[in-house]
Amino acid sequence: MTIRAAALALLLLAAFSAEADGRVAVIAHRGWHRAPGVGAENSIAALAAAQDAGFWGSEFDVHMTLDERLVVRHDDKIRGTNIWQQTYADIADFALSNGERLPTLDEYLSQGSRSKSTMLVLEVKKEGSDAAACRLADLAVEAVRRHGLLSPDRIMFISFSNAACKHLAAKLPGFQIQCITTRDPDLVHADGVPGIDFLHSDYASASRSNWIARAHELGMTVGAWTVDATNAIDSTVSRGVDAITSNYPDRVRDRLGFLELSLPRFSAGASKFHATFIQSWKCRDWTAEEWRAEFLAAREAGFDALVLQSCCDIVRGEPGPGAAQDPANYPDAAAYCMYPSEIPELAGSYRSSQNGGDALALALDAAAETGMRLWIGTVNDDLWWKFGWGAPAPDGAGGTFFESWCASNAALCSAIVSEIRARYGATRGDRIAGWYYTSELWNFDAACAGTDAGLYAHVLGANAAATVAAAGPGEPVLVCPFWNPDLSTPAQFGSFVSNFVAAAGFRPIDVYAPQDGGGAGRAPALIREWALAQKEALGGAMRFWIDCETFREPDYVPMPVEDLRADWEAVADLVSGAVVFAWHHYYEGTALAAPFSAFAHEGARNRTASPVPVPFAWLDDAFPRRAFSPAEFDALAESDTDGDGLATWAEYLCGTDPADSASRLLATIEIAPDGEPLVGWNLVNPLPGSSCVVEGSPALSPAPVWSTNALPSSPFFRVRLSYPGLD
Numbered sequence: 001m002t003i004r005a006a007a008l009a010l011l012l013l014a015a016f017s018a019e020a021d022g023r024v025a026v027i028a029h030r031g032w033h034r035a036p037g038v039g040a041e042n043s044i045a046a047l048a049a050a051q052d053a054g055f056w057g058s059e060f061d062v063h064m065t066l067d068e069r070l071v072v073r074h075d076d077k078i079r080g081t082n083i084w085q086q087t088y089a090d091i092a093d094f095a096l097s098n099g100e101r102l103p104t105l106d107e108y109l110s111q112g113s114r115s116k117s118t119m120l121v122l123e124v125k126k127e128g129s130d131a132a133a134c135r136l137a138d139l140a141v142e143a144v145r146r147h148g149l150l151s152p153d154r155i156m157f158i159s160f161s162n163a164a165c166k167h168l169a170a171k172l173p174g175f176q177i178q179c180i181t182t183r184d185p186d187l188v189h190a191d192g193v194p195g196i197d198f199l200h201s202d203y204a205s206a207s208r209s210n211w212i213a214r215a216h217e218l219g220m221t222v223g224a225w226t227v228d229a230t231n232a233i234d235s236t237v238s239r240g241v242d243a244i245t246s247n248y249p250d251r252v253r254d255r256l257g258f259l260e261l262s263l264p265r266f267s268a269g270a271s272k273f274h275a276t277f278i279q280s281w282k283c284r285d286w287t288a289e290e291w292r293a294e295f296l297a298a299r300e301a302g303f304d305a306l307v308l309q310s311c312c313d314i315v316r317g318e319p320g321p322g323a324a325q326d327p328a329n330y331p332d333a334a335a336y337c338m339y340p341s342e343i344p345e346l347a348g349s350y351r352s353s354q355n356g357g358d359a360l361a362l363a364l365d366a367a368a369e370t371g372m373r374l375w376i377g378t379v380n381d382d383l384w385w386k387f388g389w390g391a392p393a394p395d396g397a398g399g400t401f402f403e404s405w406c407a408s409n410a411a412l413c414s415a416i417v418s419e420i421r422a423r424y425g426a427t428r429g430d431r432i433a434g435w436y437y438t439s440e441l442w443n444f445d446a447a448c449a450g451t452d453a454g455l456y457a458h459v460l461g462a463n464a465a466a467t468v469a470a471a472g473p474g475e476p477v478l479v480c481p482f483w484n485p486d487l488s489t490p491a492q493f494g495s496f497v498s499n500f501v502a503a504a505g506f507r508p509i510d511v512y513a514p515q516d517g518g519g520a521g522r523a524p525a526l527i528r529e530w531a532l533a534q535k536e537a538l539g540g541a542m543r544f545w546i547d548c549e550t551f552r553e554p555d556y557v558p559m560p561v562e563d564l565r566a567d568w569e570a571v572a573d574l575v576s577g578a579v580v581f582a583w584h585h586y587y588e589g590t591a592l593a594a595p596f597s598a599f600a601h602e603g604a605r606n607r608t609a610s611p612v613p614v615p616f617a618w619l620d621d622a623f624p625r626r627a628f629s630p631a632e633f634d635a636l637a638e639s640d641t642d643g644d645g646l647a648t649w650a651e652y653l654c655g656t657d658p659a660d661s662a663s664r665l666l667a668t669i670e671i672a673p674d675g676e677p678l679v680g681w682n683l684v685n686p687l688p689g690s691s692c693v694v695e696g697s698p699a700l701s702p703a704p705v706w707s708t709n710a711l712p713s714s715p716f717f718r719v720r721l722s723y724p725g726l727d
Contacts, residue, residue, distance in 0.1 A: 023576065025243035026252050027057040027121055029226050030074055034247060040098035042072050044111045050118060051111075051474050054508030054543075055249045057119035058112075059158070062105055064127060064136040065091070070105035070143060076125070078102075084127045105140065109147040115474025116373070116433060117509045120144075120155045121245075123180075130163035137164045141171065148430055151371075152176060153304070158197050158223070166191040173634045178223050182208075185215040197223035197245075200236045212240050230255065253508075253540075272568065272600050273548070275305040275375060275433070276583035280313055284338050284359050291359075291366035297588055298372065300615055302600035305373040305433045307478065307579060310380035311338045311360055312346060312416060325386060325393040325401040327408075338363075339423065343415050360420070364428040375478055376420060377436035378413040378467060384439050391446045392455060406459045409439070410466035417470035434476040434511075437464055441481035447496050448488030457496055461503020468505055477506065480547045480579070482515035483530050485522075490533030497537040506542045513545035513579055516567050520553050524570035531571045545577040550586040550596075558586040561595040610637040610649035611726055619648070622658050653690060653723055667719040681719045690723045 031046025032038065032053055038045045042060050050058035061074040069088035076082055078091045094102040112120045122144070124137045137157070144150045156176035157168050165179040169192045178195035179188050188196050196215055202208060203224065215222045224236045225245040233255045236244060246252045276298055283294070298306055317332030335349035339360035351357035360376070367374050383405065392402035417435055424432070439460075447456035468477050483493055501512070514534050516527045535544045548568055550559050568578065587596050614637045623636065637649045642661040646654070657663035670678045679694045696714025697704035706718060 024237055024241065024252075024256055025056040025119075025223075026249050026256070027059050027119075027223075027243055027245040028053075028055045028249040029059055029245045029247045031058050031060060032249055035250075038098065040096040040100060042074055042103070043096050043098055043100045044103050044108060045098060045100065047108065047111050048114075048473065050249070051115035052507075053250065054510075055118060055253070057121045057156070057243070059121040059123060059245055060108060061123045061125055062136065062140055063125050064132065064139065068135070068139060070136070070139055072103045072105055072108045082128070084132060105143050106147070109143060109149060113147050113149055113430065114472070115509075116154075116430070117474055117476055119153075120149065122155060122157050124157060124159040124161060124164045124168070126159070126161045126164075130161060133159065133161035133164040134167045137168050138171075141168075162188075162191065165193045169193045176221060178221065180225075185211055185218060185220060189215075189218045189220060194219070195221040195223065197225060197243075200224040200227045200232055200244075203236070203239050203241075216240070227252065272602070273303055273578050273580050274545075275307045275579045276301075276303050277307045277309050277579065277581040278584050279309045279582070280311065280336070280338060280377075280380070282584065283308075283363075284336065286359060286362065288362045288366065291362050292369055294584065295366050295370040295372045298583060299370055301583055301588070301593065301597045303372075303583065305375055306363075306367075307375040307436055308338075308360075308363065308377050309436065310377040310438045311420070312336065312341070312349070312379045314379065314381040314383070316382050319386075323393055323401065325405075326395070327383060327401065327405050330383060330386075339420070341416070341419060343412070343419060345412055361424065361428070364424060364431045367431040368428065373431050373433035375433045375436050377438040378416045379409060380438050381409060384409075391452055392459075400455070403455075403459050406463040410463040413438070413463075414466040414470040417467060421472065432475065434478055435467055435471050437467055437477055437479040439463065441479065441500065443483050443488045443493040443496065445487045448492040450492075454499060457499035458503050461500045461505075464500070464504035464506075468507065468510065474509065476509045476511055476543075478511045478513060478579075479506075480513045480515055480581075481534075483534075484520075485526065485530070490530045493530070494533040494537035497534050498539070501538060501541050508540075508542060510542040511545050511577070512538055512542050513547040513577075515547045515581065516549060516571065520549075522567075524566045527567055528570040528574070531574055535574055543577065544575055545579060546571050546575045548578055548580045550580050550582060558590060558592055561592055561599055564596070565599055610634065610647070612649040612653045612723060614649050614652045618652060622648070654721065665719075665721065667717070669717055679717050679719060690721060693720045693722065694718075695720055 028046070028050035030041035031043065032049040032055065033041040033043065033046040035046070035049035035053070038049050040046060047058050047060065060072050063071050063073055063076070063083040065071065065083060065086055065088045067087045071083065071088070071091070073083065078086065078094050083091065091102060096102065109120070122140060124133060124140060127133050127136055137159070140157075141150065144155050149155050152175045156178070157165075157172075158178045158180055159165050159168075160180045162179060162181070162183070165177055168175070168177045176195055177193055178197040179191075179193050180197045181188060182198065182202055185196055203212060212222050221242045223243040223245060224241045227233055227236050227244045227246045228248050228251070230251070233244065233246075233252050237256065244252050278294070283291070286294070295306065313336040315334045315336070316330040319329045320331070322329035335346050337346050337349040337351060339358050340351065341349065351359075363374055392400035395401045395404060421429065441460065444452075444456050446452040464477075464479065471477050481497070506512070512534070514531060516522070516531070531546065538544060546568070548564060550564060551557060552559050583596075587593050619633055619636055623641075638647055640647050642657075642659055644661040644664055646656070646664070648658040651658040651663075654665040656665055666682050668680045670680075672678050681692060693708060695706040695708055695718055697706050697716045697718075698714055700716055704716065706720070
């Protein structure tokens, strides 16, 4: 068999165009160095401030010393001499204006790894030559890799060096690289660089007025720097840039309001859906292989993470004759904990013997192996569902049963967050995407009618505040309320949401993702009306996503994908991200799995950029027990790891083993009794759209002339495997 390899297609990044819906990524220039108490640009304190504030990204500058140590500083010189002309020992004692010592790149990335939501924007300085800039770029990539940050959703690169940008674009396909330049976008694009970054005033010149639109036509992203003044912010946003870098990122955020970009980032591989819920009762007895299979299936479907709805379930028995809202009236309870907790309230709780009592460790390990992450829900106490209907019942001691239960539940949730971080943070902390606030809020009738005098919002806000306070910097909290149009109006629920969010103290990195009502068969127009009211109620206090249901009531049957599409499209322009409930329960392993995945990945890349798009799961099976970044998957698909002359993508097409040089597509020829040749081949699991054709040639030299017309008289045969787009 012979295949003439197609030219490697240029991977165009799925550029996020601010021109399409007005959203812009806000990047703190040299960190948020103007934040109170920071006082020094490119300091570790400035990066930490940007992370704590939840800005989309934080930019920093990297230099290389004479002995190839990398340091973070903007200015080229220290004590009057170029950094690249000094050894690290010459400058190691240099102090920043806030008293910090000059940070090395490793020290800076150590802080960078503490936030999973702030993009690190690494500027490669030009140094003394193109060769030096490219060397600096290579060393920076290796440092980023050492810190576990070499992923398109954690790091992007910018540089004034055209050579360094071109070098990085070739080295890291699928990553966002922007050339800081005044060159025509077509010239930058011709270098294979997927983005440009201009001084904001450069856009105003007549000769460059169409450059932003042209860059977007080419699939490139466009950034603007350094945008500080109010009029500059407004004019730059109006021109449709994707990202704004500013010394005053807080000022930019204030001007943008709802238009600030959160996730998804403008990078390759983004899906419509970040994560899917999975309930603990379904997975707490899973083995390591079952967890790995689930993460692989979820990633192939387009998710970045799973949301574990709870890691601890408290199941109450039947109530006694006492008050319905009195926790003491439910004396029997069983706690199911997915890890070996030492919290007194969970002492003696049941843990599965099938996974050694630590299903959470297995889940986090599987997330690491597959390059995925896990949102961790805290406590699901079914007593929660006994409250919320009517006014909270008084407890006879001047308070309400609801208040006392919320206080004890808040303490337990906070303790679980702290215990999990202490137990797994050092070894598996980078796999924790954030924390899920398990108690599902809804438009409680008393609260939204205003007859509870604000009690629900205050008490529930304090309950959520405990989880927010326990979450570390850069660890977002996800809350997914739902709504019932029979209980209140969108405006009434919005008022309750405003009060709840204020009482909880949510941060800009936290996520409010209302369940879209699709599970109850709500009309898309109604879903939009309620989503809009809740978004307006947030006032920009936190990120706004949507939680799309994948089932229909009352029978809880899987929702047709076309209905899911209608629900999602009803709010797509309002949100900056989405999760679903729930892939495993309703779609995985069904006839709807493939249509869902196709919908999730419209306009994005979920497979490799090789001539035949190789599924990530197949590569994981072929090369197990490694976590690959998207760029590494691309390189792996293009490589010939077993040296048999076929790239991995070709072996996927052939159904052969890319790790075994003896595994090849072979043709066989036998002569039938009537003298007719019988040609066969060992192709297994052919891809849809592929086909095999038997061709003949009258001779092999000076050059064979293969054709189906000469059969069966030709003395020479071959089997040609074809696939759309390949010759």
